Amino acid sequence: MKSILICSPDDKWASELAEKLKPQGHVISHVKSGKDCQQLLYQKNQDYLFLDLKTSNHSCFEVLKYVKLNHIPLDVSLYAPNAEALRTLEIDDVLLKRLGVNQSFYGTASIPKIVLHLTQNDPSRWRKVGQDDSQNQSTEKKIPDQNFTRIKINDTIGGGVAIFDHYIRLAPNSYVKILHQGACFEKERLSKFAKDGVEHLYFLNQDRKIYINYMNDVVKRINESGKLHPNMVHLVKNITDKYIEEVYTSGIKPGIIEEAKEISSNMYHMISKDEQLARKMDEFKEFDPSIYSHCFLVSFFSMVICKNLTWVSAKTRESIVTGALLHDIGLLQIPVALRDKNYLELNPAQKKIYEQHPSLGHEMLLKSTVVNDQVRQIVLQHHEHVSGTGYPNALTGLKIYPLAKIVSFADYFSELLTTQKLTPLEGLKVFLSQKEKLINYDSEVIRALVAGFTGKI
Ligand SMILES: [Fe+2]
Ligand SMILES: [Fe+2]
Incomplete structure (x- = not known):
């Protein structure tokens, strides 16, 4: 469990982000102004700060300066509507580093990427398969087929952390959750399912955008690795x-x-x-x-x-x-x-x-x-x-x-x-x-x- 502070005047973005992070047990605080952000940083230790470029009443730069001057140990991410917004202000990666920003996120694609960033940064805090999952593993749920989308089990990348719930289809409109968001996606378990004749893994349509962004990121990293x-x-x-x-x-x-x-x-x-x-x-x-x-x-x-x-x-x-x-x-x-x-x-x-x-x-x-x-x-x-x-x-x-x-x-x-x-x-x-x-x-x-x-x- 980590303390995450979101500083953004954009209620919609902040609440969507909080909603995605809360199921993983994090404590989320949201403030709208830079002044409130500084106050909270002063009062309480935070692990992560997601700072919106549009922050006012103490701009994001003032907040960054405050963090730096006070040597506050936390992971800082800057959020901007797009890369252009930073270029307009003549902010490049070097300057961001100097300001104490560890990474930046842009636009609507930012939420799944942030979830991914948190999961990759500290995998030890996620639940292990076989702990909390065991209670739900055999519970059949009646959910309409049209709520689900599917991928072939052989096209699934194991070894990481599941960024949304995964299901297996037992019969029409009948599913069982085999993997919770945040749990370890173990390769052995996947191949056991495949051996047992499971062809597809299912996830809810509402998670499709997360899948697209996550997989785009995975493929990008594979491409960059040169392999x-x-x-x-x-x-x-x-x-x-x-x-x-x-x-x-x-x-x-x-x-x-x-x-x-x-x-x-x-x-x-x-x-x-x-x-x-x-x-x-x-x-x-x-x-x-x-x-x-x-x-x-x-x-x-x-x-x-x-x-x-x-x-x-x-x-x-x-x-x-x-x-x-x-x-x-x-x-x-x-x-x-x-x-x-x-x-x-x-x-x-x-x-x-x-x-x-x-x-x-x-x-x-x-x-x-x-x-x-x-x-x-x-x-x-x-x-x-x-x-x-x-x-x-x-x-x-x-x-x-x-x-x-x-x-x-x-x-x-x-x-x-x-x-x-x-x-x-x-x-x-x-x-x-x-x-x-x-x-x-x-x-x-x-x-x-x-x-x-x-x-x-
Ligand atoms: Fe056509
Ligand atoms: Fe066509």
Whole structure:
């Protein structure tokens, strides 16, 4: 148990953070002003201070100065709405260190990262499996299936601390909690479940965002370590799947752009450092037709293309991945019966309805202030062909937005692999032999994908 002081004028953020930390037995105090913060630090020892950049009535800098001058031993984190807010004030990492800040957190993605930071900093204080958990291990709970999301047990990373409760599904609407938030996620226990025939672990939908942020962090650290992870493609696919699930069920919320940026960076680094990726994708047998797999593949092939195009910057990559993840969001607005069918099986009237999905998706994104225009254009134009035979506006060559050309080809290529059950290399061979399809896509973009899998341009 630790004493945690949150100093922030933002009630919503502070109470959400407190809510996530309280179940782990910490004592949480929340003050709104810098003056109250200093007073509390004077009265009571604290282990952690989460200080909001926007703190007033004694600014955050005054509080930091107070902590430093009085040699108060505690772990200090600075919270800012985004990295830009610090850059505007010309605050960099060196200055933060000098001010006594141990780490900084940004925006809506900050809460799961803070939970993670606390768990990683001092694992000894978390409960061990087999202590408090034992009472609940066999208690069956009736909870509706729609409240849960799942991951394959073999794609779970053991050895750390569970940052939310994990369940096993016994029967429809019936679950048993096998791991509490904060408990040790022991590898042996996981493999025992897998041996006993458990295929999936379940967690509540409300924890999906924590999962996305946590796994993005795990993948980032694996990428930074320079080591190749045998399950990397699956890990990244799981994050993408949960991301799509979240957007499709909860709508376009502010955090989705930050999460898409992390996915973009993780995917790009995975592709960049692994020369054997084509082979790994061949082993990857999950080209199912679900929207999750589809969006993962479109984002993935878009990134392979980007890696081989010299003009694509990191910022542009972020827009491309966000566009690729959201490209079919307009399908939510068309009848389910049409959504799940193969386009080629639709009759002319049904095709007309189906072909509205890029415009419908574009309209949905126009209502959001967090999505930029690059992303909107990708969504609107992802079925346009350079030959002028695409929809909704039958644009030709130069009139098509360059980023949409990347996603458009990645979209077609993913569809080809899924419908014909091909590996990427087989898919490339089939595609390159289809002269009538080749003219629909930008030749530079095609060459970039070929180079991604064969190393030749
Ligand atoms: Fe589409
Ligand atoms: Fe698509």
